[in-house]
Amino acid sequence: MSLEYILNITKPMLEGAQMTILLFLVAIVLAIPLGFVITLLAKSSIRAVARLAHAYVYVMRGTPLLLQLLFICFGLPLLPIVGEYLVFDRFVAACIGFVLNYAAYFAxxxxxxxxxxDKGQYEAAQVLGFSKWxxxxxxxxxxxxxxxxxxxSNESITLVKDTALLYAVAVPELLHYAQTAVNRDFTIVPFFIAGVIYLVMTLLLTLFFKWLEKRFKFE
Structure with a gap:
């Protein structure tokens, strides 16, 4: 296996990795704040709102992410009356699916x-004259x-790996290019290269979160 061949198949996979990273960034930036909002809604004193938030979390965590992606990409357009307005670009649909799914986990x-x-901290703050805000x-x-x-941190690393599900909805990402090379050249080398790229991405993410933990003096 020549170095030239490895470089030739790595280039398109790196281009696919850009799509992987873009999906990750969109999902993480939107899912974390949405998850926090859902957490607040679940603690709402309005019972209907709290139940709705709990039901959302239950459904999104209780069904496979792949099923949710397929439903958003191919199921929503089939709905009567409103279906024609729910036709999204595949990547946009995937972003919606990932954000909605991971928001439930972050919640x-x-x-x-x-x-x-500890509940005592609420009481201590009240004694010290702090407002609720x-x-x-x-x-x-x-x-x-x-x-x-x-x-x-753990959920974010899982998100990086789950981006491979883009392959199932025909969005060309890292795994798509690896599979294409394997089918074309009858070699498993592209899979190893794809694995290395995923490992590098997760390593960088792990180092980033370790830095955050030290910054917040978690350790």
Whole structure:
């Protein structure tokens, strides 16, 4: 196996990796804040709102991400009356699916972070004269994010690997180009190269979150 061949098949895979990274960035930037909003809605004193938020989390976590992607890409356009308005570009549809799915997981992570905070801190803040807003923004949220950070890190790494599901909805990404090379050249070398690229991406992400943990003095 020549070096020239490896370079020739690596170039298109790196181009596909750009799509992988773009999907990851869109999903992570939108899913984390949406997940936090869902966490707040689930704690709402309005029972209907809280139940709706819990139901959303249950459905999104209880069904496969692949099924959700297929439904958004191919199922929504088949709905009567509104279907014609729900035809999305494949990449856009994939972004919607990933954001909605991962928001549910991040919501559960943030809920766990809130539950880990001692109730006495709320009482202490009240005694010290903090308003509810001050208590939430200056005391509760910083602690919640420190507690949730390792779980957010793990979920983010899973997100990188799940981007391979773009292949199932015909969006050309890293795995697509690797599979194309394997079928064309009858060699498994492209799979190894794709694996190395995924490992590099997850390594960089792991180092970034370790830096964040040290910055927030988690360790």
């Amino acid at each position: 559960e992570i943030f809920r766990g972070g809130l539950l880990a905070i 001050q208590t939430t923004t200056k005391i509760i949220l910083p602690q919640m994010f420190r507690v949730a950070l390792p779980a957010v």
